[in-house]
Amino acid sequence: MSKDAKNPDFQRAATAPALPAHTVGFIWYCLRRFRGMILLMMAMEAGQAAGGILVPYAIKALMDAVAAHPAGATLWEAFKQPLLLLIGLNLAEILFSRASGALLIVMGPRLRQRTSQLLYAYLQQHSPRYFANHFAGSLAHRVSETAMSVNHTTWSVLFDFWPIAITFMVSIVLLLQVHTGLGGFVAGWVFLYVVSSYWMATRCQPYAQNYAAVRSLVNGKIVDTVTNMLNVKLFARLDYEREYLEGVLEDEVREGRRTFWYMERVRWFQFIAAAVLKIGTIGYALQLWNSGEIGVGDFAMSTGLALLIIGDARNLTRRFLEFFEYVGNVANGVETIVKPHEIIDKPDAQPLKVGAGRIEFRNVCFAYETGRPVFDNLSVTIEPGQRVGLVGYSGSGKSTFVSLILRNYEPQSGQILIDGQDILQTTQDSLHRQVSLIPQEPSLFHRSLKENIAYGRLRASDAEIQAATRLAHADAFIEAMPDAYEALVGERGVKLSGGQRQRIAIARVLLKDAPILILDEATSSLDSLTEKTIQENLDRVMGVKTVIAVAHRLSTIAHLDRILVFDQGRIVEDGNHERLLAEKGFYYRLWSMQAGGFLPDRQV
Structure with missing residues (x-):
């Protein structure tokens, strides 16, 4: 028998894994065996993101070289350094991204396997009363869904949020070096955009959950009807079942439209915000160039960085929404499975030895x-x-x-x-x-x-x-x-x-x-x-x-x-x-x- 450190009344079987009963702790428990690999993947993703976002810097160097190109000099002599930088950045982006992909192939299936093993080992120790109160198929689905969602949650952080954070940070640093006002403008836009995307994702989450619940209900109704198709035919209820299903499908349509209309408002925000960044950055940079505060290369880099930031940020709300869905799936799995075990062996329990059978x-x-x-x-x-x-x-x-x-x-x-x-x-x-x-x-x-x-x-x-x-x-x-x-x-x-x-x-x-x-x-x-x-x-x-x-x-x-x-x-x-x-x-x-x-x- 073992107790949860944060909750001494939480008892679990001694042979069961000590799974935390809260979502973040559970995800970390599943991941801790892969700490080294995760840190390496974070380094690879940082390198890939930095390589991608530094390309406009290489373009700036090329533009500056064009402006300073001396008459009679060969192209290689004039553009050697910026060209090597551009080639190096592209190679780095390819190598870092593919190295990260190789690590994902090694770690991904193992992480899902480990999570499934941990949940199943914990589930085994529950009492017959627990299994009597839960559908077997639902528990099996919950184990599979939780294991998959732990993977997706990890990938969201590693391959979505972490690279975007690197992109934003490197872009702001580069723009601050060009001009403090320009860097401050983009930093302010990034801050407001991230906060707004997060807020809208939290507002959209109930819509998405309701839509998912209705879809699940429709699926359950179809399965129930198909399972009982013999009864449907014997009672001549084919028309009745179609009408019965039609009502549930109408609920699905209604919830779907509510969700999609909200997502459409989110897209309006994204497009307007992108336009603000593009027009604002280009207009501000153009004004700075006109006043001689920045060069042509700085102007080109500012424009390129703005476009790259928009490309990465445009789907941030959707990524937040997916992340919340994955975390919610993990939370449901933990809530369903990681409960105190009702019947456990005492710490000093001995094997039963039966001789006579009294x-x-x-x-x-x-x-x-x-x-x-x-x-x-x-x-x-x-x-x-x-x-x-x-x-x-x-x-x-x-x-x-x-x-x-x-x-x-x-x-x-x-x-x-x-x-x-x-x-x-x-x-x-x-x-x-x-x-x-x-x-x-x-x-x-x-x-x-x-x-x-x-x-x-x-x-x-x-x-x-x-x-x-x-x-x-x-x-x-x-x-x-x-x-x-x-x-x-x-x-x-x-x-x-x-x-x-x-x-x-x-x-x-x-x-x-x-x-x-x-x-x-x-x-x-x-x-x-x-x-x-x-x-x-x-x-x-x-x-x-x-x-x-x-x-x-x-x-x-x-x-x-x-x-x-x-x-x-x-x-x-x-x-x-x-x-x-x-x-x-x-x-x-x-x-x-x-x-x-x-x-x-x-x-x-």
């Missing part, structure tokens, strides 16, 4: 929300090797019981012990290595069947993988597929049926072979014959494992050693199937009111 809840109190307790001083012990079923209405506490064992949540008080070890004092990785879960709705990686099954034990041999698939009754459909074990299953396993996905999940857990096994309606998607076969295989492999089975279909747990009956966060009955039926209590009523083998959602 599970004990000792005075456990837990609530998802303050004032709405699920468990209040719950105490129960599951003996080593015992096979226990959990039954009860929806919301009675069965899933919470399992989630607490898996440490998806942590109790507010009390202890959960496995073989006498408080799981809050052990590492989460070691706990999850010792506990297997077969969920009701298993999710698979978009990888091959072999990779999905071997996820239970990465170094498993082909023979071990095939043995697990046979026990899970998955070998027949796998071998019937064209690519067999190398077949890709699609995102979240969409290319497989529900029953096939469940059998793959069972095979994966059988391969893991953890001493504690949790089943959450593990065979609910299977037909009766397959379920019976797999259940027999599971019974054989369970051996001395401690097994907890959550069931809505009571027939699937009737053969277990023990059944815990939950009601409103309490265990109201405890015993085997025959004993509980004989008592004719809560479990008896559940058994009697099963419809089609399933429990109703609530008591009737």
